[in-house]
Amino acid sequence: MKKSSLKKILAASLAGASLLVSVSAWSGVAVIVNANNSNTLSAADVTRIFLGKKKTFPDGSEAIPIDQAEGSATRSAFISTALKKNDQQIKAYWAQLLFTGKGTPPKEVGGSAEVKKLVAENPALIGYIDSGDVDSSVKVVHEF
């Protein structure tokens, strides 16, 4: 009895995990900056900025990462591919930094449309959106 309910939980969480994988498989994530930002960024640079380990672009100017709201599929895809963590791990990661004064998580600003609008207005911002939402108002620095 106990064993079968454990199996059910296992099966449900595995199904959930595979659903997540299939969603991220067909939609790429584009990391975007302001159109006037001339920096080129490696995948490692993007990861460091979004984990709070680096606060500047390669040219020394301020870099402020912005997140999509929790629960967004683009966010989950970005966390797993760029940051190599799952949603719970990233939450635990920021809890470690936040409650020890070593960093604060990026501000959450809704979905791809909001991120794109803010990045287009502010050269210090760096965000990520669904590849399908990219247009000329922003510049793509990396795709995951």
Add this chain to the structure above:
Amino acid sequence: MNHKLLTQGLLAASIALAASAQAADVRINGFASIAAGKSFSQDTSTGTLNNGDKSTYRIDPTNVSNANSGYDDDVNFNPDSNYGIQFSSDLGNGLSVTAQLTGKGSNDYEAELEWAYASYELNDEWTVQGGRMRLPLYHYSDFLDVGYAYHWLRAPVDVYAEGISIYQGLALRYNTTLGNWDFSSSLHYGNGGNDDSDIGDLYLDDYFGLVINATYDWLQLRISQHRVEHYVDGLADIAPAAKAAQYGANTFLATDDDPADIIFTTAAAFAHFDQLFLGAEFTDLQMPDDEKLLVSANAPFQTEERQAYMLTAGYRMGSLTPHVTYTERVVTFGDSQQLGAANKELASSSIIVGLRWDFHPAAAIKFEYADRSDDSDDEVKTLLGNSNEVSNFAIGLDVIF
């Protein structure tokens, strides 16, 4: 040392900070753990020093006189329960202020300032902090109160067992990258005290700490060394004859006028793979002076050196993370009349198995079982019995907000 005045000053500062919410954004975050557990398979001591005492599972070594600092054979909701509320404000130009109020079940949930400091970012790499902060002795020390941030219900108690957790002073932090490695190092200086530690009214003077963290993708390494002068208040008042009778004639006790050095060194490594994670942390405490560290406020022998380590492994399966941990702790005593010889050991080993269930984006439920054996030398068991022998089971809920 006037801790009370400092605490009050910091409290006033944090209230002022909260009041100035309009001037600068104040960020409020919090965490809480609610847990219940009980001990079983307790040993009833036949030792001459604690005859009849039942072994308990001590959770909080900083509030030892409180009955809720550990589990006996009754179900108890207090030892692992706590809450914390953090206020932080970015004042601009690299300056920020942070205050964290925490309350622990092991201290009747009395609100205490665990952190209260100002932080100034000199540039992208250097930050200086001043105020009241956590002693960064172990890998998990800084966020020990935040259960959500790690896989266990609590960090292994046989390794994470210091009677003091906070210091007042300065920290200089340096972050840099070298190739694919990220380094974060910190230098600490300050003083601290705790009147309810396992060895009495403990004071730390001239504390120096150095911590170096190196991270490469899946691998995280940490080394640290800490040097401090310590003494236990009140020991100087014991008359020489009484001291000789209780602690032995050749015993030097660290006092206010004659403090003793402690050198504490740690090394830790953590590896995170897709689902599997492994961790190890080794710690070593040495007493280089003649004056030794007491084992407890009323035990007649003193620590010469101490080693403790833990090995842990976990496996993430969606929202479930089963994990297993092994710990060992060995305290080696100096010369002692009652033990009859030097280098006798008070030792224990534990196996901890647990399950973390992330049932909610901001909350986790944890189940944890710990089984500890007493591996002490016979001479020590004659005096203390199997004081380490105990098992414990606990269930907890960790949330962050």
